[in-house]
Amino acid sequence: MADQKSLKSYWEEFFAASAKVSELNRNLSLGGIAIIWIFNKSNLIGSPNFNSLLPRDLFLPLIIIVVSLTCDLLQYLWRTVTLYIFYRIQIKKLKNHSITEAKADKLDAPFYIRYGGWTFFVLKILAMITAYSLIFKYLLKFLA
Numbered sequence: 001m002a003d004q005k006s007l008k009s010y011w012e013e014f015f016a017a018s019a020k021v022s023e024l025n026r027n028l029s030l031g032g033i034a035i036i037w038i039f040n041k042s043n044l045i046g047s048p049n050f051n052s053l054l055p056r057d058l059f060l061p062l063i064i065i066v067v068s069l070t071c072d073l074l075q076y077l078w079r080t081v082t083l084y085i086f087y088r089i090q091i092k093k094l095k096n097h098s099i100t101e102a103k104a105d106k107l108d109a110p111f112y113i114r115y116g117g118w119t120f121f122v123l124k125i126l127a128m129i130t131a132y133s134l135i136f137k138y139l140l141k142f143l144a
Contacts, residue, residue, distance in 0.1 A: 004106040022121075026072055028128050032065045035135055061134040068127035075120035082113045 036058045054062070090107065093099040 004108060006105040006107070022072055022075070022124075025068065025124055025128055028132070029065050029069045029072070032061065032128070032131055032135060036062050036065075055138070057138045058135070061131040061138070064127050064131040064134070068124045068131065071120045071124035071127060075117055075124065078120060079113070079117045082110075082116060086110065086113055 036054060086109065090099070094101070
């Protein structure tokens with residue numbers, strides 16, 4: 001059997017563990033956009049020729065950073081919706097006496113809650129690593 005915990009413990013553990021990593025990833029995302037923007041070729045916002053705003057090598061990292069930020073949002077959206085549904089179902093079971101208070105203190109989260117959140121978590125981190133690798137590769141050109 002999996003590591004059983006109370007319903008409250010699931011909430012606390014998830015938010016404590018992922019909050020810091022998500023905060024760092026979000027900061028890296030915004031920092032990555034700032035780094036890319038440093039290399040813009042034009043100060044004209046809304047230039048009709050968008051391709052001239054950034055070096056071509058920085059378009060992909062910028063897109064990947066936006067993907068990472070999107071995955072960050074989707075991770076929290078997924079967790080929020082699925083945990084709310086899970087929590088409400090368990091509360092209904094408690095009220096209907098389908099489960100006891102003791103059982104409510106030792107619940108296994110359904111796999112779709114764990115793996116859905118982790119999927120977006122892993123995707124956002126991999127996207128950020130990829131984006132920063134491409135930015136680093138671009139910056140190395142200036143050292144040569």
